[in-house]
Amino acid sequence: MNLVEKILARASGRESVEPGEIVVAKVDRLIMHDLSGYLTSQVYEKRVNVPIPDPARAVMVFDHHFAPPTEQQADVLQHNRRWARKHGLKLYDCGNGNLHHAVVRNGHIKPGMIVVGSDSHTPVHGTLGALAVALGNDSHAGTVLPYGKAWFKVPETTRVHLEGAPKPGVTPRDIALWLVGRIGEGELNYRAVEFGGPYVRGLSFWDRWLFPLLCVDLGAKCSFVEPDEVTEAFVRTLPGGDAGLLVHGDGEEAAQVLRFDVGEVDPTVACPPTVGNVKPVAEVAGTPVQYAELGGHGGGRLEDFRAAAQVLAGHKVHPDTRFHLVPSSREVFAEAAREGLVLALHEAGATWFPPSTGSNQAYNMGAMASDETMISTHARNFPGRNGSPDASMYLASSATVAASAVAGVIASTVQTGGKS
DSSP: OOHHHHHHHHHTTOSOOOTTOEEEEEOOEEEEEHHHHHHHHHHIIIIIOSOOSOGGGEEEEOOSSSSOOSHHHHHHHHHHHHHHHHHTOEEEOTTSBOHHHHHHHTTOOOTTOEEEESSTTGGGGGGGTOEEEEOOHHHIIIIIHHHSEEEEEOOOEEEEEEESOOOTTOOHHHHHHHHHHHHOTTTTTTOEEEEESHHHHTSOHHHHTTTGGGGGGGTOSEEEOOOOHHHHHHHTTSTTOOOOSOOOOOOOOOSEEEEEEGGGOOSEEEOTTOTTOEEEHHHHTTOBOSEEEEOSTTOOSHHHHHHHHHHHTTOOOOTTOEEEEOOSBHHHHHHHHHTTHHHHHHHTTOEEOOSSOTTGGGSSSOOBOTTOEEEESOSOOOTTTTBOTTSEEEEOOHHHHHHHHHHSBOOOHHHHTOOO
16 A cells, blocks of 8 residues: 555555545545635534534634734634634644744654645645645534544555756746646546656655645545655754654555656746646746736745745845745744844845745735736646736746846746746
8 A cells, every 4th residue: 555545544444445436534634824714714603502522722823914904814713712712722823934934844744644635735734744635614523623533545656757957047846836737737637646766766855845735626525645754853943853653655556656856847828727737938928027926835945935045145036026025933033133134135125924824816916917927836826816817927936036036027947047
């Protein structure tokens, strides 16, 4: 059995499971942001309305309404606070960071866990060797909170094998976006996707993170990276410090194996209207941008701010572009401050925002007029994502986003003289 099958077998009390079977399994962690938490609470209080037997199972992070601009949004947060206090749920209030980064940084996700959440990018926690899937709010309220269980159909596995050496200036984010275009949106429907091969094994934890992040755009149910010494070393840095239930697959061949040479990839951008509409940066270079942002599920890492500082060294943000920086967690902001990145990027003309999910859906920032364009490290770019449905959103690596902030148009690091 592979990692996903072993986790499902353990959690359902079985010796083995096979693709296509449906099992009822114990859920180790439920993660909610302020929006999903609000919807889940409504269903729970109206239809279940009993004390939650194991409140430690659930964690909520306020990352969308991180500075509510209206009374209605403030009321949502107040409702969530009262609900969390009533049931003893763990709550990270405004300013603690992006949901997925905050729960990892605070030690709530461990290898071998089953993790569920309504956010579609919940599968990103497969980076730690967990089985992480997105479920609906009704499932959270109806089975996970009162019973600690959910049902799962065991998925078939597709292995994405990455090998070769990237070209100069090509980052893991470029390669992850390129893969969505090469494989095709929705082409791996209900699959478990394993990212592996020499290239993946050579990446740091946070660079590996960028691959399971995009599995939902491939149509997959979940995604994972086989745990190894990189996983174990990272988990030891987290609160609690233990590696959880480290699970390793048996090395059996997946039902489908897709092989790619990362040496084929150029600096890449996902163009409107979907993540799979990928092109080399050179093909869209020169497109004016009014906003550039490092943030969201795929950005706001320390690695992103380091890359931006390298690109902006000796440069200033273009006067027609706003460069927004959104740390993924309080820990990242503190690390960036200690390294001098906060002051360096501030003096170059960038603007720092609170640790959060940033302009995701423009709940607190980043709403665009119909004739405006943004380039960002976010995970989605469909029409209306940030303001007007006629505005344009491009997705790219932190180096390309920073270079575009300097040029005022979509540009590669080479074009501005920056370093990747």
